[in-house]
Amino acid sequence: MTRALFVIDVQNDFTEGGALGVDGGAAVAAGVTAYLRAHPDEYDVVFASRDWHHGDDLNGGHFAAPGTEPDFVDTWPRHCVGGETGAEYHPALDTTLIDVHVRKGQGKPAYSIFEGVTDAGAGFTEALDELGVTDVDVAGIATDYCVRASALDALAAGRHVRVLTDLVAGVAPASSAAALTELAAAGADISTTVEA
Numbered sequence: 001m002t003r004a005l006f007v008i009d010v011q012n013d014f015t016e017g018g019a020l021g022v023d024g025g026a027a028v029a030a031g032v033t034a035y036l037r038a039h040p041d042e043y044d045v046v047f048a049s050r051d052w053h054h055g056d057d058l059n060g061g062h063f064a065a066p067g068t069e070p071d072f073v074d075t076w077p078r079h080c081v082g083g084e085t086g087a088e089y090h091p092a093l094d095t096t097l098i099d100v101h102v103r104k105g106q107g108k109p110a111y112s113i114f115e116g117v118t119d120a121g122a123g124f125t126e127a128l129d130e131l132g133v134t135d136v137d138v139a140g141i142a143t144d145y146c147v148r149a150s151a152l153d154a155l156a157a158g159r160h161v162r163v164l165t166d167l168v169a170g171v172a173p174a175s176s177a178a179a180l181t182e183l184a185a186a187g188a189d190i191s192t193t194v195e196a
C-alpha cells in the first residue's frame, strides 16, 4: 500500500479575500499544515495542485468574457493567474511538507488534479503510477468543484479514496453536501481526520 495526500488548490484566490475566496479556506490551509506536522509518517507522498491560468486570455471560456457576469458554474471571475499573488499557495500552508507540485488550467478549465502536470513535467497519472500510489486522501478547495473532480478521477483510476471532511471547504453548502454524497455513492470514504 502506498498512500498519498492530495492538497487541492489551497491558493490565495480560493481563500478569504481572494478573487474566488471560500469561507473556511484559510482554515483548510492551516489545518492541512497542522495535520501533516502531527502525522509526519502518514503519507508516502504529498501532492499539491494549483490552478494556474493564463492572464492574457479567457482560458477556454473559463473566465467570464469582459462585460459579462460569471455564472459561477462554468464561468468565473479572473482568478489564479500564474505568476500573480492570487495563484500562490495560501501562506498558512507549509510548502516544505509538499513533495510534488502540480499545476493545471493553463489556457483551459481544469478542475481535477489529474488534468495537471508536475513541476518535473510529468502527467499526473504518470506520476501516480510511477510511485505506485494505491490509496489517496483528499483535502483542499473547493469541495464542490476541484476536490470533487479530483476525488472522482482518483476513484475512476482505481485508487482507494477518502475525503477528509475537516480539511475541505466549499463554494456553497448545498453543492458541497451533494458532492460528498456523490463521492460516497461512487465509493469514496468520507471521514474526518480524527475518525481517520
Ligand SMILES: [Zn+2]
Residues within 6 Å of the ligand: 051, 053, 062, 079, 080, 105, 109, 110
Ligand atoms: Zn480556474
